[in-house]
Amino acid sequence: MAAGAAAAASDEPSAAAAAAAGAAAGASPRSVPLRGARALSAFRRVVRLVLITQRQTAGLALIAQDKLQPLTNMTRNVGGQTYRIAFNLDAFKSGQTTLSKKFRATLMREPEHRTPQEVANVTKLVLSLPCFDKYSSYVKRELGKILHYRAFGAGRVVIRQNDPALWFYFIVSGSVNVMVGTRDSKTGEERSRTVATLSPGNSFGELALMKAIRRQATVVCAEPTEFLCVERHDFQHVLSESTSHEMAERLNFLAKNPLFLNWPLSHLQSLSETCTNKEYTNGQIIVREGAPSDVIYFVRQ
Numbered sequence: 001m002a003a004g005a006a007a008a009a010s011d012e013p014s015a016a017a018a019a020a021a022g023a024a025a026g027a028s029p030r031s032v033p034l035r036g037a038r039a040l041s042a043f044r045r046v047v048r049l050v051l052i053t054q055r056q057t058a059g060l061a062l063i064a065q066d067k068l069q070p071l072t073n074m075t076r077n078v079g080g081q082t083y084r085i086a087f088n089l090d091a092f093k094s095g096q097t098t099l100s101k102k103f104r105a106t107l108m109r110e111p112e113h114r115t116p117q118e119v120a121n122v123t124k125l126v127l128s129l130p131c132f133d134k135y136s137s138y139v140k141r142e143l144g145k146i147l148h149y150r151a152f153g154a155g156r157v158v159i160r161q162n163d164p165a166l167w168f169y170f171i172v173s174g175s176v177n178v179m180v181g182t183r184d185s186k187t188g189e190e191r192s193r194t195v196a197t198l199s200p201g202n203s204f205g206e207l208a209l210m211k212a213i214r215r216q217a218t219v220v221c222a223e224p225t226e227f228l229c230v231e232r233h234d235f236q237h238v239l240s241e242s243t244s245h246e247m248a249e250r251l252n253f254l255a256k257n258p259l260f261l262n263w264p265l266s267h268l269q270s271l272s273e274t275c276t277n278k279e280y281t282n283g284q285i286i287v288r289e290g291a292p293s294d295v296i297y298f299v300r301q
Contacts, residue, residue: 103121126144142241143238148228148229149226150226151224152225154222159215161179162215165232170228173226174223176221176222177196179218179220180193204219206235209236247272251272254268255268
C-alpha cells in the first residue's frame with residue numbers, strides 16, 4: 001500500500017501531503033506551534049531541496065553513462081537566423097525523444113551550475129520548439145536559462161486539481177491524461193472524468209502560473225513521460241522582466257522614429273503601452289491585400 005500511495009503522489013505537494021509528512025515525522029511538542037502556512041512553507045522548502053539534490057545526482061549519473069551516438073544535426077530558421085540543434089523534431093513529433101543523456105543531465109542541474117555553452121545549447125532547443133513560438137525572442141532566451149528536465153512513470157500524478165500551481169510543463173515524449181473532478185450535489189460523491197489526452201508538443205500548467213490560481217484539473221501520466229518544465233517563481237520573473245524589457249525597447253524605438261520626434265515623453269510612454277511586439281518568420285503573411293485592418297505596423301528590424 002505504501003508503494004502505491006507514493007506512485008500516485010502529486011509532483012506538487014499539497015497541504016494534506018504536508019500534514020501527512022508532519023505526522024509521519026513524529027513532531028515534538030516544541031514543533032506544535034509550527035502550523036498552517038508556516039508548516040506548509042517549511043515542507044515545500046525541504047521538498048525543493050530534495051528535488052534539487054535528486055536532479056544533480058541523476059545528472060551526474062547520466063553523464064557517466066552517456067554512450068549515445070552523436071545526433072544528426074537539425075536546423076530551424078527563427079527570425080531570419082538558422083539555429084543548429086541537438087534535437088530531432090521529426091522524432092519529437094512522433095513521441096520519441098532524442099535528447100541525449102548529456103543534454104538531459106544539463107537540464108537536471110540547477111541553472112546557476114550550468115556553463116555558458118550549456119545555457120546556449122538549451123536556448124537553441126527552446127528556439128527550435130514550436131510550442132514556444134507565442135513568446136518573444138527575449139522570453140524564449142530567458143526560458144532557455146531556467147528549463148528543467150523531469151521524467152515520470154505511468155500512473156504518476158503530475159499535478160492535482162485544486163493544488164497550488166508550482167510548475168509549467170511541456171511534454172517531450174509520452175502522454176498524459178487530463179482529468180476533472182466534480183462532486184455530486186445530492187450524494188456528495190466525487191467523480192472524475194478524462195477531458196483530454198496530451199501528447200508531445202503539448203503543454204499544461206501555464207495558465208495557473210500566469211493568473212496565480214489553483215490547478216483546474218488533475219494530470220496523470222498515461223505512460224512513461226518526459227517533460228521540460230519551468231518553476232513558478234522563475235516563470236513569473238521572466239514574464240515580469242520581459243514586460244519591462246520590451247516596454248523600454250518600444251519606447252526607445254518610438255523616440256527615434258521621425259514621426260514622433262516632437263512628441264513629449266509622456267505621450268510616447270502612453271503610445272508604447274498600447275503597442276505590442278510581434279515577430280514574423282520569413283515568408284509569413286502579415287496582411288492580405290483587400291483585407292480590413294485597424295493596426296499600424298512599424299518594422300523594427
